[in-house]
Amino acid sequence: xxxxxxxxxxxxxxxxxxxxxxxxxxxxxxxxxxxxxxxxxxxxxxxxxxxxxxxxxxxxxxxxxxxxxxxxxxxxxxxxxxxxxxxxxxxxxxxxxxxxxxxxxxxxxxxxxxxxxxxxxxxxxxxxxxxxxxxxxxxxxxxxxxxxxxxxxxxxxxxxxxxxxxxxxxxxxxxxxxxxxxxxxxxxxxxxxxxxxxxxxxxxxxxxxxxxxxxxxxxxxxxxxxxxxxxxxxxxxxxxxxxxxxxxxxxxxxxxxxxxxxxxxxxxxxxxxxxxxxxxxxxxxxxxxxxxxxxxxxxxxxxxxxxxxxxxxxxxxx
Numbered sequence: 001x002x003x004x005x006x007x008x009x010x011x012x013x014x015x016x017x018x019x020x021x022x023x024x025x026x027x028x029x030x031x032x033x034x035x036x037x038x039x040x041x042x043x044x045x046x047x048x049x050x051x052x053x054x055x056x057x058x059x060x061x062x063x064x065x066x067x068x069x070x071x072x073x074x075x076x077x078x079x080x081x082x083x084x085x086x087x088x089x090x091x092x093x094x095x096x097x098x099x100x101x102x103x104x105x106x107x108x109x110x111x112x113x114x115x116x117x118x119x120x121x122x123x124x125x126x127x128x129x130x131x132x133x134x135x136x137x138x139x140x141x142x143x144x145x146x147x148x149x150x151x152x153x154x155x156x157x158x159x160x161x162x163x164x165x166x167x168x169x170x171x172x173x174x175x176x177x178x179x180x181x182x183x184x185x186x187x188x189x190x191x192x193x194x195x196x197x198x199x200x201x202x203x204x205x206x207x208x209x210x211x212x213x214x215x216x217x218x219x220x221x222x223x224x225x226x227x228x229x230x231x232x233x234x235x236x237x238x239x240x241x242x243x244x245x246x247x248x249x250x251x252x253x254x255x256x257x258x259x260x261x262x263x264x265x266x267x268x269x270x271x272x273x274x275x276x277x278x279x280x281x282x283x284x285x286x287x288x289x290x291x292x293x294x295x296x297x298x299x300x301x302x303x304x305x306x307x308x309x310x311x312x313x314x315x316x317x318x
Contacts, residue, residue: 034274034275035272035273035274035275036070036162036164036207036272036273036274036275036280037068037069037070037270037271037272037273038070038071038072038161038164038166038207038270038271038272038273039064039068039070039071039072039268039269039270039271040071040072040074040209040233040235040256040267040268040269040271041061041064041071041072041073041074041266041267041268042073042074042075042076042235042256042258042266042267042268042269043057043074043075043076043258043266043267044075044076044077044078044109044213044235044236044237044238044257044258044259044260044267045076045077045078045109045237045238045240045259045260045261046075046078046079046080046083046094046260046261046264047078047079047080047081047082047083047111047260047261048079048080048081048082048083048084048085048086048089048091048093048094048261049082049083049084049261049262049264050261050264051085051093051094051097051306051309051310052298052303052306053264053292054094054097054098054101054302054306055097055298055299055300055302055303055306056292056293056296056297056298056299057101057266057292058097058100058101058298058299058301058302059296059297059298059299060266060290060296061073061101061266062299064268068270069162070161070162072104072105072159072161072166072168072209073101073102073103073104074103074104074105074106074107074168074211074235075098075103075105075106075107076106076107076109076211076212076213076235076236076237076238076257077106077107077108077109077110077111077112077172077213077237077238078109078110078111078112078213078237078238078260079091079094079095079098079106079109079112079129080093080094080111080115080129081111081112081114081115082111082261083261085309085313086115088313089309090115090116090125090128090129091112091115091125091129092128092129092132092309093305093306093309093310095129095132095133096132096305096309097302097305097306098133098135099132099133099134099135100301100302100305101302102135103133103135104135104136104159104168105135105136105137105138105157105159105168105170105211106133106135106136106137106138106211107137107138107139107170107171107172107211107212107213107237108126108137108138108139108142108150108153108170108172108213109172109173109213109237109238110172110173110175110176110179110213110238112126112129113126113142113176113179113181113182113185114179114181114182115181116181117181118181119180119181119182119183119184122181123181123184127151127152130150130151130152130153131152136154136157137152137153137154137170138153138154138155138156138157138168138169138170138211139153139155139170139171139172140155140156140169140170140171140193140194140197141171141172141187141188141189141190141192141193141194142172142176142182142185142186142187142188143185143186143188144184144185144186145184145185145186147186150185154170155169155170155193155197156168156169156170156197156201158201158204158205164206164207164273164280165204165205165206165207166205166206166207166208166209167201167202167204167205167207167208167209168208168209168210168211169194169197169198169201169208169209169210169211170210170211170212171190171193171194171210171211171212171213171214172187172190172212172213172214173190173213173214173215173218173238174187174189174190174214175238190212190214190218190222191218191221191222191225191226194210194222194226194231195225195226195229198226198229198230198231201230202230206279206280207232207273207280208229208230208231208232209231209232209233209234209235210222210231210233210234210235210253211235212234212235212236212237213236213237213238214236214238215236215237215238215239216236216238216239216241216255216257219234219236219255220247220255222234222253223247223249223252223253223255224252226253227251227252227253228251231253232253232254232271232273232282233246233253233254233256233269233271233282233285234253234254234255234256235256235257235267236255236256236257237257239257239260240257240259240260240261240262240263241257241259242257242258242259242263242265242289243255243256243257243258243287243289244287244288244289245286245287245288246269246285246286246287248285254269254285254287256269256287258289259289264291264292265289265290265291265292266289266290266292267287267288267289267290268287268288268289268290269285269286269287269288270285270286270287271284271285272284272285
């Protein structure tokens with residue numbers, strides 16, 4: 001078949017234009033930054049204070065999960081001690097509710113180590129709770145006298161979310177040193193423990209978070225000394241501070257905390273990362289607290305769990 005010269009010229013011209021444009025489009029696509037968004041829902045210092053608050057928190061948690069992708073749900077410790085059901089359930093009721101809410105991890109608080117006056121009983125109650133949890137229990141700085149991590153406890157975990165590996169390190173308070181129930185344990189400095197772990201966690205993960213029950217003063221220290229180490233969020237506890245917006249300084253690590261038993265909140269922080277030369281960098285963060293009160297309806301599944309436990313108690317709920 002003979003193709004006219006004009007047609008050949010036109011075909012050649014079109015091919016040349018397409019050849020030029022393909023790299024341009026490819027470059028434009030490549031120039032678009034790769035973004036990863038992560039929402040962290042956080043709780044702390046519940047202390048067994050108001051069981052049905054858990055069902056109200058569950059309502060908000062379900063709503064957030066229905067609205068955004070890439071959600072982590074974590075607790076920073078002090079789950080049951082001091083509350084009205086402390087010596088009845090020893091945290092079993094709260095942990096059953098946490099299992100029902102599908103938590104991703106929790107950190108041991110200092111009060112988890114003094115659940116009972118007798119050391120052997122206190123340890124057994126703690127290990128029962130750890131075994132009951134259907135999600136990882138974290139703590140990197142409290143160990144056995146042999147220098148090993150506590151049974152069933154991990155110093156950190158790595159969770160894959162949309163092919164992004166999120167490392168979560170756990171650390172607790174040095175207050176545990178004061179407790180006679182914890183005399184069979186070694187309590188290391190929180191900052192030292194975290195600093196030593198970060199290089200290993202960075203090898204295994206793309207993003208690193210810290211779940212801390214060390215207290216705000218220590219969290220601020222870690223922000224000052226570990227900025228640039230890879231940590232991009234400190235989820236705090238112990239002091240019961242109501243931090244409405246993350247504490248953040250330019251170049252530092254955002255710190256959040258969501259009250260305590262006397263100030264019941266559910267915390268949320270939305271993080272945005274950009275992939276820069278193969279490294280995920282935090283480019284924006286926004287945090288908020290949801291006050292938990294009677295205006296929030298109770299999630300019926302979690303309410304049923306709480307009802308089941310409280311039905312065995314003759315006195316009314318707190």
